[in-house]
Amino acid sequence: MLRLVKYFLLGLVLLLVCLASALLSMRFAIHGREVRVPNFAGLSPIDAEKMAHAEGLVLSIENHFYSADVPEGYIVSQMPDAYSKVRRGWKVRVAASLGPQRASIPNVIGESERVAELNISRRGLEIGSVAKIHLPGAQPAIVIAQSPPANAKNAASPRIGLIIAASDNAQSYIMPHFVGQAFEEAENAVRQSGFTMGKIDFVQSGVGPSGIIVKQFPASGQKIAAGSTITFEVRR
Secondary structure (H helix, E strand, O other): HHHHHHHHHHHHHHHHHHHHHHHHHHHHHHOOOOOOOOOOOOOHHHHHHHHHHHHOEEEEEEEEEEOOOOOOEEEEEEEOOOOOOEEEEOOEEEEEEEOOOOOOOEEEEEEOOOHHHHHHOOOOOOOEEEEEEEOOOOOOOOEEEEEEEOOOOOOOOOEEEEEEEEOOOOOOOOOOOOOOEEEHHHHHHHHHHHOEEEEEEEEEEOOOOEEEEEEEEEEOOOEEOOOEEEEEEEEO
């Protein structure tokens, strides 16, 4: 019996040693595939590609920026940063320099999106992000803001971001629920809110006190514009 216990303990020790060895080997294997990211700033794309390939990395030019310090076509920035540790096969995203800013930034505020796009591309620039917002009083589908502003001298990117007034630019509201309320109270609320009272139909509808709203148009919960006409059916 004692011998069996001894063999069992010995087997357990050997198993633990094997597991520890496997974990240690895995750790060395993982860290063995790690490399430090070279500093690509100031290099030509060809030289940067060669350096990345030598380290087992993938180089991808994904952006362009103006730079008064880095010659046109050379690497101006990178991600991940230089000297950070990554695994082999990692993609390093870089941006190439466009050289000093030469193109003037046009003023496209007040133009339609299409006209603004033509105006921007004619100068060798690009449309960046485009956002649409509701702005009461603004003409729909017209550029109301841009970034960078017109004639900016220190633009970082050739892309111009635009903010466009939404096509449905009228101020809107949610239709309240008037059914079951007294007509006089609802009428006062409608007029005080700046809406228009439409035709009022007095109908025989079910059992209950007279002067109570039984139907409304638009229905409650619908989106309505300022000044919309609201009609009721009222129990006679």
